Amino acid sequence: MQKATIQLETLTCPSCLQKIDKAVKALEGVDKESVEVLFNSSKVKVNYDEEKTSIEEIEKAITALGYEVLKSRVKAL
Amino acid sequence: MQGFILSKKNQITLISAILIATGFVSIFAFSNEDVFNLAFITASILGLLPIAIQAYQALRVKVVSIDVLVTVAVIGAFLIKNYEESAIVTFLFLFGALLEQRTLNKTRSAIRELTEMAPEKALKQMPGGEYEEIDVDDVEEGDILLVKTGAKIPVDGLVLTGEGYVNEASITGESVPVNKKKDSKVFAGTILENGTLQILAERVGEDTTFGKIIELVEEAQDSKSAAERFIDRFSRYYTPAVLLLSILVWLLSRDIELAITILVLGCPGALVIGVPVSNVAGIGNGARKGVLLKGSEVIHAFSKVDTMVFDKTGTLTIGNPEVAEIEVYADNAGEVFAYLASIENESDHPLARAVLEYIGDVDFYTVENTHVVKGSGIVAYVKGHRVAVGNLALMEREKVHLSEKARSDILRFEEKGNSLVLTAVDGELKILMGIRDRIRPGVKKDLQRLKKLGVKNLVVLSGDNQGTVDTVASELGLTEAHGNMLPEGKAAYIKELQSRGRVVAFVGDGVNDSPSIALADIGIAMGGGTDVAIETSDLVLMNSDFSRLPHALGLAKATVKNMRQNIFIAVGVVLFLMVSVFFSEWMNMSIGMLVHEASILVVILNGMRLLSYRLR
Numbered sequence: 280m281q282k283a284t285i286q287l288e289t290l291t292c293p294s295c296l297q298k299i300d301k302a303v304k305a306l307e308g309v310d311k312e313s314v315e316v317l318f319n320s321s322k323v324k325v326n327y328d329e330e331k332t333s334i335e336e337i338e339k340a341i342t343a344l345g346y347e348v349l350k351s352r353v354k355a356l
Numbered sequence: 357m358q359g360f361i362l363s364k365k366n367q368i369t370l371i372s373a374i375l376i377a378t379g380f381v382s383i384f385a386f387s388n389e390d391v392f393n394l395a396f397i398t399a400s401i402l403g404l405l406p407i408a409i410q411a412y413q414a415l416r417v418k419v420v421s422i423d424v425l426v427t428v429a430v431i432g433a434f435l436i437k438n439y440e441e442s443a444i445v446t447f448l449f450l451f452g453a454l455l456e457q458r459t460l461n462k463t464r465s466a467i468r469e470l471t472e473m474a475p476e477k478a479l480k481q482m483p484g485g486e487y488e489e490i491d492v493d494d495v496e497e498g499d500i501l502l503v504k505t506g507a508k509i510p511v512d513g514l515v516l517t518g519e520g521y522v523n524e525a526s527i528t529g530e531s532v533p534v535n536k537k538k539d540s541k542v543f544a545g546t547i548l549e550n551g552t553l554q555i556l557a558e559r560v561g562e563d564t565t566f567g568k569i570i571e572l573v574e575e576a577q578d579s580k581s582a583a584e585r586f587i588d589r590f591s592r593y594y595t596p597a598v599l600l601l602s603i604l605v606w607l608l609s610r611d612i613e614l615a616i617t618i619l620v621l622g623c624p625g626a627l628v629i630g631v632p633v634s635n636v637a638g639i640g641n642g643a644r645k646g647v648l649l650k651g652s653e654v655i656h657a658f659s660k661v662d663t664m665v666f667d668k669t670g671t672l673t674i675g676n677p678e679v680a681e682i683e684v685y686a687d688n689a690g691e692v693f694a695y696l697a698s699i700e701n702e703s704d705h706p707l708a709r710a711v712l713e714y715i716g717d718v719d720f721y722t723v724e725n726t727h728v729v730k731g732s733g734i735v736a737y738v739k740g741h742r743v744a745v746g747n748l749a750l751m752e753r754e755k756v757h758l759s760e761k762a763r764s765d766i767l768r769f770e771e772k773g774n775s776l777v778l779t780a781v782d783g784e785l786k787i788l789m790g791i792r793d794r795i796r797p798g799v800k801k802d803l804q805r806l807k808k809l810g811v812k813n814l815v816v817l818s819g820d821n822q823g824t825v826d827t828v829a830s831e832l833g834l835t836e837a838h839g840n841m842l843p844e845g846k847a848a849y850i851k852e853l854q855s856r857g858r859v860v861a862f863v864g865d866g867v868n869d870s871p872s873i874a875l876a877d878i879g880i881a882m883g884g885g886t887d888v889a890i891e892t893s894d895l896v897l898m899n900s901d902f903s904r905l906p907h908a909l910g911l912a913k914a915t916v917k918n919m920r921q922n923i924f925i926a927v928g929v930v931l932f933l934m935v936s937v938f939f940s941e942w943m944n945m946s947i948g949m950l951v952h953e954a955s956i957l958v959v960i961l962n963g964m965r966l967l968s969y970r971l972r
Contacts, residue, residue: 289464291457294414294421294628297592301417317578319464319636344413345362352493 280310280356283334285323288347290316295346299323302340308332326356365406369450375399376443396439403446404430420596425619428599432616433945444946445620452953456629459960463633466640466967467577471570473526473545478510479503481554492561499557503548512559512566515540520551527565527898568891572650573643577636579651584631591628598622613944614937621933621948626955630922633963638915641969646898647908654894658878658912660859664811665850665872667864668818668828671882671902673793675865677706679714680774681790683765692786694718695738696779699745702726703734707777710791729753733777744780756780762788773827792824796902800832805906805971809913813858817846817872847871863905880905910971918966922959929955 290296296316303323304311308331315324325337338348361368379395382388404427411423426449433442479487481500492510495501500516503509509522521533526545533549536542542555545566561567580588598619606615635652642649649655669675686692698720700708726736732753733746744754748766751758756778758766762785769776774790803814815836818825822839829837838849846862850872853860862869862876870892873879881893882900897904933951936943 289457289461291453291460292422292625292629294419294423294591294595297419298414298417298421301419305417317574318632319467319577320574322574344417345410347363 280326281329281334281353282313282326282356283324283337283351283353285325285334285338285341285351286349287321287323287341288349290318290321290346295344298344299341299346302344303337306332306336306340309337361405361409365450366454368402368406369447369454372399372403372443372447372450375402376447379440379443393439396443399443400430400434400439400446403443403450407446407449420599422595422623422625425595425598425623428602429616429619429945432612432619436612438613438945441945445949448946448949448953452949452956455953456956456960459957459964460629460633463637463960463964463967464577464640466644467573467636470526470573470643473508474566474570475508475510475544479507495557495560497557497560501555501557503542503553503555505548505550505552507548509542509544509546509548509553509555510560511544511555511557512564513542513555513557515542516554516556518551518553520553521549523547523549527569569648572648572896573639576649576651576654577639578632579635579653581652581656584635584652587628587631591624594624595622617937617943617945617948618934620945621930621937621943621952623952624930625952626926626929626959627923629956630926630959630963631919633960634915634918634922634966637963637966638911638918638969641967642908642911645904645907646901647904647911648896648898649908649912650894654878655912655915657859658861658895658909659916661861661878661909662811663813663815663853663858663860664806665815665817665846665853665860665862665876666834667846667862667869667872668816668820668825669793670865670900671863672799672816672828672832673795675793677710677775677791677793679710679789680792680794681769681772682714683762683788684786685759685762685788686781686786689787692779692781694721695741695743695781696745696787698723698738699726699734699736699743707775707791711777711789714789741781742783745777747776747778751778751780751785754780754783756783756785758785770823771827773824795828795831798903802903802906803832803834806909809906809909811909813853815853817841817849843869843871847875850875865900880908907971911966911969914969915966918963922962925955925959925962 299316303314308328310326313326334353375395376399379392382391407423408427411427414421430442475492477489478492478495479502480490482488487502515536515538519537522536523533524546527543544564602615602618639649666672693715697715697718700711701720721738724737728734732750735744769790774792777789779787814834816829816834817838820839825837825839850860860876861878862872863880865882873892879893880895882897
């Protein structure tokens with residue numbers, strides 16, 4: 280399992296959180312319990328199985344919603 | 357394409373504004389309806405693009421977002437050929453979002469400033485001995501790093517060589533430079549103001565003290581109280597409900613205008629944003645002033661505290677015993693002080709340190725035949741004189757005669773809560789010292805402030821004897837004082853207070869008081885940025901600064917009040933709009949959108965006030 284912290288552009292609408300949350304959870308290999316979208320710090324924290332998905336996949340799912348990814352950090356759990 | 361449109365949102369907003377202005381000029385100045393319509397139709401379509409894209413993305417992940425409501429409303433307005441409404445609503449929505457982003461950034465600025473203090477680069481010693489700049493994430497424990505003047509110290513570590521002055525404000529909140537030399541500990545995120553240090557990395561990244569502080573604050577700003585979680589759940593059903601309501605109204609009344617107006621008015625903006633905004637601004641204010649609040653729940657609980665329990669040593673007092681009173685019975689006082697200092701210099705007893713500090717610099721004599729009497733003191737020979745330093749029991753053992761005056765002095769010192777150190781030379785009492793732990797300067801004023809803020813009971817619990825504790829309590833005006841207490845006893849007492857319905861905050865040094873800190877409704881650690889303090893408590897006062905406690909309490913109360921105001925504004929606005937749409941003539945989509953966006957800005961600006969909160 281990998282733990283990713285993804286820094287997004289400033290989030291302004293709380294309904295963005297819901298969108299990002301659902302989009303990330305919809306990916307295969309993502310630990311649904313671990314998904315956390317932080318409004319004020321504009322970050323997404325997620326654990327995922329690197330054999331089923333990748334940080335690029337997760338970033339793509341978020342960018343597809345129209346939110347820019349500034350930086351991500353991945354650490355092995 | 358979608359990404360391109362979204363990234364050009366600001367430009368679209370601007371063009372939209374120009375088009376709307378052109379439209380109004382052409383109709384009012386030239387009565388030209390064609391240009392008017394053309395301008396407004398273009399503005400509507402252009403403005404709707406980014407909103408519709410966001411709506412589509414939301415629907416794809418099965419979320420009915422505000423964008424969906426606005427998109428449906430604008431399309432509806434377009435269908436009934438009300439281009440003026442559709443253009444103005446899209447513009448206001450985009451412009452509002454822009455302003456929200458700007459102002460939100462401001463409210464978050466305090467915390468961002470903190471996280472931006474995190475080090476990014478480090479100079480690492482390579483196997484060849486030369487230094488190379490690497491990313492701080494790549495530094496590992498055991499690496500040897502070089503820090504130059506003006507640079508941030510990248511890790512928690514130990515100075516190997518070099519000397520310098522470090523500003524530790526990021527850890528302690530105190531921007532007085534601290535001298536560092538070989539074997540000094542240095543902390544990540546602090547700044548080397550001058551000198552050069554070679555350091556050994558002991559803890560890196562998130563494990564450093566600074567890393568922990570950042571993590572704590574970041575988590576705190578997004579932590580949610582029960583009320584907020586309720587609002588979250590509520591808003592999840594609220595937007596779809598508004599959509600349903602509008603469809604229902606349309607089916608029943610066949611009035612598209614009314615139906616789409618409801619869509620716009622029902623947007624929940626201010627309600628969902630109001631509370632997080634107060635939260636982040638309140639926590640940000642605290643972080644700037646050396647008060648770390650662990651989240652919204654803590655703020656709520658802390659604002660309700662009516663009883664504060666303090667540990668004595670190290671919390672109300674400095675935790676560093678000092679000579680408070682002295683009586684000298686000798687004529688050759690200077691000589692006796694030198695004997696005393698020479699003997700104490702060989703002891704590592706805490707009272708000995710206090711005595712030495714009091715006497716200051718003297719030339720030490722040779723001390724011979726030192727004999728330590730356990731629990732009483734020391735007997736030794738200096739320059740051929742038999743010198744006894746210790747408590748009353750030692751004086752009795754040495755058969756020292758105590759005069760009438762000495763006896764009354766001893767009684768007086770004891771009543772004031774002093775520990776006694778007597779010095780006798782050749783069986784004659786020469787010096788009497790009363791040593792006690794000094795009360796922190798300013799604590800009395802701070803306690804009065806706490807009382808003014810509504811803390812009814814101020815309690816001190818201590819392991820010291822009852823007399824000492826009572827002295828402190830009466831000096832500081834505390835309401836209760838209990839001595840001879842072990843850590844378990846303190847915890848049990850807090851439980852008892854809670855069972856009497858009190859909301860209890862416990863203030864301790866965070867090391868030996870962890871049971872009490874964990875048990876109290878709010879555990880407060882006076883941590884000089886120590887790990888234990890950061891981890892076990894709900895609230896950390898950086899650099900053990902007691903004077904920040906009243907500010908923390910005032911801030912918690914102000915933050916809770918601010919949240920309530922924001923909820924009140926948000927709910928009030930939605931109710932006002934909904935009532936107006938049914939009972940007034942003048943309410944329409946554009947006005948609705950204007951009021952709605954304005955209410956969002958009002959709650960953000962209201963939250964921002966907390967950034968400059970100051971205790972009066």
